[in-house]
Amino acid sequence: MTQATQRLLYETDYVQWIETTVERLRNGDYDSVDWENLLDEIEDMARSQRRSLKSNLIVVLLHLLKWQYQSEKRSGCWESSLLEHRHRLQDDIQDSPSLKPYLETILAESYIRATKQAKAETGLPLQTFPSECPYDVASILDDDFLPN
Incomplete structure (x- = not known):
């Protein structure tokens, strides 16, 4: 899943976006993380x-x-x-x-x-x-x- 696809997922299926993001972070796949939305979510928390x-x-x-x-x-x-x-x-x-x-x-x-x-x-x-x-x-x- 590309970063563009990941950003689209954020807008269309928030729960799946979270699960995918967590999986990528746990696997150390940092290049595929939707950092912009992840940082926004952390600030929102x-x-x-x-x-x-x-x-x-x-x-x-x-x-x-x-x-x-x-x-x-x-x-x-x-x-x-x-x-x-x-x-x-x-x-x-x-x-x-x-x-x-x-x-x-x-x-x-x-x-x-x-x-x-x-x-x-x-x-x-x-x-x-x-x-x-x-x-x-x-x-x-x-x-x-x-x-x-």
Whole structure:
């Protein structure tokens, strides 16, 4: 299979492209590897991990805000969601420790998104929520932390 055929395979049968690429790499047939698409896929994997981390962080922040500012509506569902998304964050960081500093760099931006979503879900004015994130990373990741 030529490199041109391999690139076409990438567009027409992704799974077969992966299997063929892995086989070529294992066999040391580096000249036949579709390097351009392989490098793109590897870069996409890192972006995907960061997007997942950010998404889970926003959900945790959203539920912490709702827990703190809409205490009359607290539910086991919110607490369960907090645990689930905290565990996802913890698992991601355990699998890729380099994501922890990234989590800290996206905290402020993620918090802003979470406050906008909290406003939409609670009906509370945006000004109800602090303008800066009141939770540190350790609290965000702590299964037992629930704000008053």
